Amino acid sequence: MKSRLIITPVENLQDQINSLVKSQKTKTGIYVSLNKTQKSIEQILKQENIATNKLFFIDCVASIKEKEDVLHIPPNDLNELIYAIKTFFKEISEEKYLIIDALSTFLIYNETNKVAEFINKITSLCIENNVELIALSPVTKGEELLNKIFNFFDQVKKPTKDATQKKTKDGQELIY
Amino acid sequence: MQHRKKQKMAKNLYISLIFLAGVALVLMIVYINPNPTGYAMLQTTSQEAFNLEVDLPKQYQKVPAGEDIWFTTKVLNLANKKRIDVTLKYEIYNSTNNVVISKTETVAIETQASFVGKLRISEDIKPGNYILKITLLTSTKDYETQASFRIIKNNDTQPLLSTRSIFITLLIFITVAVLLILAIKSKLIIERLKIKFKIKDIIQKKVKNKQQTSGQDKKSV
Numbered sequence: 423m424k425s426r427l428i429i430t431p432v433e434n435l436q437d438q439i440n441s442l443v444k445s446q447k448t449k450t451g452i453y454v455s456l457n458k459t460q461k462s463i464e465q466i467l468k469q470e471n472i473a474t475n476k477l478f479f480i481d482c483v484a485s486i487k488e489k490e491d492v493l494h495i496p497p498n499d500l501n502e503l504i505y506a507i508k509t510f511f512k513e514i515s516e517e518k519y520l521i522i523d524a525l526s527t528f529l530i531y532n533e534t535n536k537v538a539e540f541i542n543k544i545t546s547l548c549i550e551n552n553v554e555l556i557a558l559s560p561v562t563k564g565e566e567l568l569n570k571i572f573n574f575f576d577q578v579k580k581p582t583k584d585a586t587q588k589k590t591k592d593g594q595e596l597i598y
Numbered sequence: 599m600q601h602r603k604k605q606k607m608a609k610n611l612y613i614s615l616i617f618l619a620g621v622a623l624v625l626m627i628v629y630i631n632p633n634p635t636g637y638a639m640l641q642t643t644s645q646e647a648f649n650l651e652v653d654l655p656k657q658y659q660k661v662p663a664g665e666d667i668w669f670t671t672k673v674l675n676l677a678n679k680k681r682i683d684v685t686l687k688y689e690i691y692n693s694t695n696n697v698v699i700s701k702t703e704t705v706a707i708e709t710q711a712s713f714v715g716k717l718r719i720s721e722d723i724k725p726g727n728y729i730l731k732i733t734l735l736t737s738t739k740d741y742e743t744q745a746s747f748r749i750i751k752n753n754d755t756q757p758l759l760s761t762r763s764i765f766i767t768l769l770i771f772i773t774v775a776v777l778l779i780l781a782i783k784s785k786l787i788i789e790r791l792k793i794k795f796k797i798k799d800i801i802q803k804k805v806k807n808k809q810q811t812s813g814q815d816k817k818s819v
Contacts, residue, residue: 475808478800491800493793505790509797 425545425555427525427575429568432560434581439523440470442556443477449554450518451477452510454503456527459484460492478514480506498531500540507544511551519554520544526559529567538570545574648684649674650734654745662752664721669745671713671732673705681708685735688717690728698723725750 430438435457443451455463460479467474482497495503507520522544528537541557548555559568561581572578653670661667671686683706690699699717717730727748734741 475804475811478804491803493796493800495793502789502793506793506797509794510801513797513801 424577425548425575426557426577426579427568427571428556428558428579429561430558430579430581435524435558435560436466438558439521440467440472442521443467444470444472446519446554447473447476448517449476450514450516452480452507452514452518452520453477454480454482454507454520454522456482456497456522457524478510480510496531497528500528500532500536504540504543504547508547511547511553519556520548522555522557524558524560525571526567534567534570537567541571542574647676648734648736648741649676650732650741650743652730652732652743652745654730654747658747660748660750661719662750663719663723663725664752666716666718667730667747668714668716669730669732671715671743672710673707673713673734674710675707681706686713686715687733687735688715689731689733690717690719691731692724693727698728719749721752723749 428438428442443453453460453463458466460481461484463479464474464477467477479492480503481492481494482503484494493506495506497503511518525537525541528540532540545555547553555575557575649672651672651674653672655668655670658667658669667690673684673686675682683704685702685704687702688700689697692698699719701717703715705711705713715732725748727746729744729746731742731744
């Protein structure tokens with residue numbers, strides 16, 4: 423199964439997620455969310471008429487457990503996160519995919535090398551379990567992590583020049 | 599009448615004089631006679647007679663090898679009131695009655711005196727029971743007194759901990775370390791078990807919901 427790293431501008435991130443989840447509707451998804459709570463993501467997806475009944479959420483954002491059917495894992499406990507993903511892989515017999523939103527958010531809670539090590543383990547785990555991996559990361563100034571993890575993925579999708587240069591109403595360019 | 603009185607008086611005087619002379623003679627005999635029963639002895643002991651004692655304090659009844667033994671020698675000069683010099687000999691005997699340490703000193707005494715003495719117990723002396731013997735040497739007779747004590751191993755050379763206590767300490771340390779590791783690991787195991795059961799529960803609920811919704815869809819059709 424393929425592993426993909428998608429680097430996208432921040433404002434395009436959600437659109438990317440929506441299209442990816444939509445495209446994977448036949449498969450069972452494990453959604454690791456570091457930017458939004460499970461509740462927010464479900465709302466957004468539902469608004470776009472994207473079915474969430476085949477999505478299992480690992481919420482690394484909310485500190486309070488809002489729903490019983492959502493697994494909450496702190497973003498700084500990478501070992502526990504790996505174990506949870508592994509267990510999901512083991513328990514779900516159908517064809518599945520793993521989506522991580524977003525890799526760079528891990529850097530807020532963990533050192534770069536630890537995150538790189540985590541991603542390496544995840545990619546290996548996905549290969550072993552025949553799971554498609556989709557990792558998303560916004561375009562950031564600190565590219566140290568991305569430079570370390572490019573090689574772990576089968577496919578790296580970087581934003582095009584047109585996508586990165588968006589003009590404001592005043593005609594000024596936005597720099598990412 | 600007066601003549602008879604005078605004669606009587608003279609007679610009494612003569613008797614008294616004879617009596618006094620006799621007493622003086624007896625006294626002279628007592629002092630000069632060399633072989634009396636008790637008196638001669640008195641005469642010799644009055645020239646040199648001593649009472650010798652040793653006082654070994656409790657803390658020196660067990661002395662580590664390499665340290666000093668301190669004691670007090672009390673000498674009572676029973677006879678001579680003059681100041682005289684005497685020789686004191688200090689010896690330590692082992693259990694086989696061999697002298698291991700010996701020391702002499704000359705001291706001056708009048709009627710009585712106490713002397714604090716010490717002897718260094720060398721480190722190579724084996725632990726065991728020993729006797730401290732003090733001899734007062736005089737021209738006529740030696741006076742002795744003694745006290746027993748024990749020489750023990752020097753604490754400094756002994757290991758702080760015996761092999762047994764080191765072993766027990768190590769064992770306790772290892773047990774505590776193992777228990778700590780087990781506690782940490784068991785906490786991890788429990789946390790992981792919680793995640794596992796939670797995930798199973800989530801999947802089961804989703805499957806159930808799916809089945810329910812598909813069942814409802816079929817009914818509506």
